[in-house]
Amino acid sequence: MKIKKGIPLIDQHDKNYMYGGKFGGNYIPETLKKPIDDLTKLFNKLRKDKKFLKKRDYYFENYVGSPTPFIKLENLTAHLGGAKIYAKVVSEANGGAHKIYNATVHCLIAKKAGKKYIVGDTGAGYAGKMLSMAAKKFGLKCKIFMGAKDIKRQRPNVEEMKKNGAEIVPVTTGSQTLVDAVSECMRYWVSNCDTTHMCVGSTVGPNIFIKICAWSTAQISRELINQVKEEFGKVPKKMKLLNCVGGGSSAMGFWNEFMDTDAEFIGIEAGGPKNSKLHAAPLTKGSKIGILHGAAQYVVQDKEGQIGSTESISAGLDYPGISPLHCFLKDTKRARYTSASDEEALKAYQLVSKLENISPSLEPSHAFAEAIKIAPKLRSSDTIIVNSCGDSIKDKDIIKKKLGSYIR
Amino acid sequence: MKSKISAAFQRCKKERRPALITYTVAGDNTKNNSLKILNKISKHADILELGFPHNTPIADGGQIQGSSHRALKHGIKLKDVFQIVKNFKKSNPNKPLILMGYFNLIYQSGENNFLRNCKVSGVDGLIVVDLPYPENKNFSKKCKKKSINFIQLLSPTTSKDRMKKIIRDSHDMIYYISMLSTTGGKLKVSPRKILENYKKIKRININKSLVIGFGITNKTISSLKEADGLVVGSQLCKTITDSIKKRQNPVTKLDKLVYSLKNKII
Ligand SMILES: Cc1ncc(COP(=O)(O)O)c(C=O)c1O
Numbered sequence: 001m002k003i004k005k006g007i008p009l010i011d012q013h014d015k016n017y018m019y020g021g022k023f024g025g026n027y028i029p030e031t032l033k034k035p036i037d038d039l040t041k042l043f044n045k046l047r048k049d050k051k052f053l054k055k056r057d058y059y060f061e062n063y064v065g066s067p068t069p070f071i072k073l074e075n076l077t078a079h080l081g082g083a084k085i086y087a088k089v090v091s092e093a094n095g096g097a098h099k100i101y102n103a104t105v106h107c108l109i110a111k112k113a114g115k116k117y118i119v120g121d122t123g124a125g126y127a128g129k130m131l132s133m134a135a136k137k138f139g140l141k142c143k144i145f146m147g148a149k150d151i152k153r154q155r156p157n158v159e160e161m162k163k164n165g166a167e168i169v170p171v172t173t174g175s176q177t178l179v180d181a182v183s184e185c186m187r188y189w190v191s192n193c194d195t196t197h198m199c200v201g202s203t204v205g206p207n208i209f210i211k212i213c214a215w216s217t218a219q220i221s222r223e224l225i226n227q228v229k230e231e232f233g234k235v236p237k238k239m240k241l242l243n244c245v246g247g248g249s250s251a252m253g254f255w256n257e258f259m260d261t262d263a264e265f266i267g268i269e270a271g272g273p274k275n276s277k278l279h280a281a282p283l284t285k286g287s288k289i290g291i292l293h294g295a296a297q298y299v300v301q302d303k304e305g306q307i308g309s310t311e312s313i314s315a316g317l318d319y320p321g322i323s324p325l326h327c328f329l330k331d332t333k334r335a336r337y338t339s340a341s342d343e344e345a346l347k348a349y350q351l352v353s354k355l356e357n358i359s360p361s362l363e364p365s366h367a368f369a370e371a372i373k374i375a376p377k378l379r380s381s382d383t384i385i386v387n388s389c390g391d392s393i394k395d396k397d398i399i400k401k402k403l404g405s406y407i408r
Numbered sequence: 409m410k411s412k413i414s415a416a417f418q419r420c421k422k423e424r425r426p427a428l429i430t431y432t433v434a435g436d437n438t439k440n441n442s443l444k445i446l447n448k449i450s451k452h453a454d455i456l457e458l459g460f461p462h463n464t465p466i467a468d469g470g471q472i473q474g475s476s477h478r479a480l481k482h483g484i485k486l487k488d489v490f491q492i493v494k495n496f497k498k499s500n501p502n503k504p505l506i507l508m509g510y511f512n513l514i515y516q517s518g519e520n521n522f523l524r525n526c527k528v529s530g531v532d533g534l535i536v537v538d539l540p541y542p543e544n545k546n547f548s549k550k551c552k553k554k555s556i557n558f559i560q561l562l563s564p565t566t567s568k569d570r571m572k573k574i575i576r577d578s579h580d581m582i583y584y585i586s587m588l589s590t591t592g593g594k595l596k597v598s599p600r601k602i603l604e605n606y607k608k609i610k611r612i613n614i615n616k617s618l619v620i621g622f623g624i625t626n627k628t629i630s631s632l633k634e635a636d637g638l639v640v641g642s643q644l645c646k647t648i649t650d651s652i653k654k655r656q657n658p659v660t661k662l663d664k665l666v667y668s669l670k671n672k673i674i
Binding site: 016025026027028029030031032033034035173174179183186187190191192193194288289290291292293294296301303304305306307 | 462463464465466467468469473477480485486510511512513515516517537538539540541543561562563564565566567570585588589590593
């Protein structure tokens with residue numbers, strides 16, 4: 001298994017849409033074959049269409065806000081006394097997270113497809129919030145599927161969705177988290193694919209959704225590679241790019257433009273509570289390949305193939321699967337994956353919020369936890385960049401409960 | 409040799425009626441009861457579909473999800489599913505039985521191992537919801553080698569070109585999904601329209617037995633009598649749910665329901 005140079009990672013699949021012959025594909029009901037084929041054709045056309053690209057760039061610049069800041073974390077660097085630590089503050093994008101890129105592009109595509117309705121899943125609530133925002137902007141009626149457990153634990157984002165006029169459908173099956181929201185959203189699409197466009201909130205699902213999502217979030221690294229070159233004159237040797245991974249959309253976007261450089265990629269999964277057997281870290285904890293939401297991937301499951309329960313303090317990472325693209329990056333050893341526990345993420349949130357002007361949500365706090373672990377062992381000539389892709393404000397309730405107080 | 413599935417369709421044709429095909433979930437509401445249900449309803453039904461439950465189904469509506477959930481809660485495993493089939497086949501050797509489910513369970517057992525277990529227990533056919541054409545080509549060939557019917561699905565979204573290819577690759581029986589829906593949805597297309605589509609498909613190859621499923625209940629079944637076969641699933645699952653709620657015996661309730669379904673199509 002090998003990654004080819006000079007070809008976008010999303011296009012490195014075979015005729016069955018499998019990456020490395022093992023990951024991805026389209027394990028879907030017959031009813032979805034045609035809508036997915038149609039969407040695939042439309043997207044292939046649009047990504048080559050100069051007018052469409054101009055439109056995308058226009059909205060990325062004027063609506064999402066680009067570029068998002070790239071800053072040195074002087075205090076954290078001094079505190080840890082090792083590598084230089086930087087952050088790409090993607091949480092400064094409109095809406096407060098990277099999910100805005102995918103949501104915007106999906107709405108632009110839905111308009112092109114002549115659809116009036118758009119549906120999507122959400123875990124942390126960001127994907128839903130952004131989709132509802134963008135839907136409102138582009139005049140689409142929006143429905144968001146969200147696990148009942150997540151509705152409770154991510155209230156601020158739920159309020160935002162409501163304000164944007166989206167209908168929120170609570171999903172009460174299974175674990176009542178992201179995995180069930182994605183399933184329910186797909187089931188809804190099976191029944192309504194003639195009138196409705198579906199947005200999958202991360203780089204998961206049938207192949208075309210992986211492609212659209214990664215293509216959209218790639219904006220993050222398009223900005224970053226310029227910012228890095230401006231700061232250092234070139235891409236520094238062995239520069240480490242740290243990103244949390246749930247479904248993997250943020251990390252894919254953060255790494256994409258650096259694929260053919262010698263930047264190191266480190267993905268951080270949710271390890272769950274320190275003393276719990278449950279986690280949401282299929283890559284780190286040796287899960288086997290299985291099929292989830294239409295694609296083959298490493299996935300938390302039992303021997304028979306029933307999808308396993310997961311646990312994480314961070315709703316956005318609390319997902320049993322992982323993008324086939326990350327499976328491909330792992331097996332080709334292009335990226336390395338590790339995990340951080342709930343406790344480590346909380347501590348990292350606290351330290352960064354105390355020392356710096358940014359306050360990462362619990363998802364990127366997993367990545368900061370790894371930075372805190374490795375920075376002291378590195379030299380001051382080494383560079384770490386963390387994608388701070390969400391703001392802690394949405395996790396205020398959880399943090400208060402766990403730490404006694406909330407700072408930002 | 410003619411498959412038991414073909415033979416069942418032939419018998420129904422002689423009687424000038426569609427085959428009645430039922431769907432229940434293995435282990436719903438218990439392993440024992442699901443076997444008892446199969447034994448009872450096979451007196452009225454011509455072909456039995458038996459679901460092997462998955463906890464993340466992307467194409468099932470609430471009723472079948474509920475049945476799967478119950479079965480899994482009672483600890484049903486694939487080996488139990490095969491045991492149920494084996495025991496059923498002991499007393500009903502000629503009644504065709506089709507297993508239906510999601511690919512991940514087959515993938516985890518290994519395709520060959522799964523098919524071996526099908527063969528040993530007496531499974532006649534397989535429906536894999538999330539393994540569409542052409543991705544299913546290899547697996548479908550393997551099934552054929554073992555004389556197990558791989559049943560292809562067609563839907564209202566399937567283009568004519570694609571239909572032709574799928575039908576060319578199909579075995580004895582083909583399943584037409586009546587409408588854009590998960591299982592258990594209300595019939596939102598008129599029976600007349602469904603039959604219109606049905607006849608178009610039938611014309612591509614009249615030798616294949618073509619059945620209709622999704623949205624069929626004792627209210628709608630008689631209006632679709634012209635088909636080669638009709639599948640009723642969610643109504644059976646719902647009846648089990650209701651009988652548990654009312655503390656009634658699901659076995660006798662299903663027996664009655666399937667009997668009445670049969671009466672509506674003869
Ligand atoms: C702030 C934030 N970061 C990360 C994630 C994880 O998703 P992904 O791995 O697709 O970036 C989420 C998901 O909701 C999120 O809200």
